[in-house]
Amino acid sequence: MVQARWPDGFRCRRCEGKEYGLIHGRRHKRYQCRSCRHEATLTAGTILGATKLPLTTWFLAFYLVGQAKTLASPHSL
Numbered sequence: 600m601v602q603a604r605w606p607d608g609f610r611c612r613r614c615e616g617k618e619y620g621l622i623h624g625r626r627h628k629r630y631q632c633r634s635c636r637h638e639a640t641l642t643a644g645t646i647l648g649a650t651k652l653p654l655t656t657w658f659l660a661f662y663l664v665g666q667a668k669t670l671a672s673p674h675s676l
């Protein structure tokens with residue numbers, strides 16, 4: 600999984616730093632950049648891979664979010 604996210608090894612999204620420390624969280628371990636302290640998880644940015652929920656649940660969630668935006672837009676204009 601690390602290979603998929605960082606093919607060339609860890610790379611901080613914020614400062615491009617390669618030095619990192621491992622933080623063992625309750626649910627999954629995190630990577631913290633040693634230069635800027637930015638934390639990165641393996642699943643950050645890949646929300647669909649971050650959960651074991653069925654894909655249909657996500658489609659429903661996205662659908663509902665889309666509905667909410669449609670409903671909210673007239674008021675925000």
Ligand SMILES: [Zn+2]
Pocket residue numbers: 611612613614615616632633634635636637
């Ligand atoms: Zn960094």
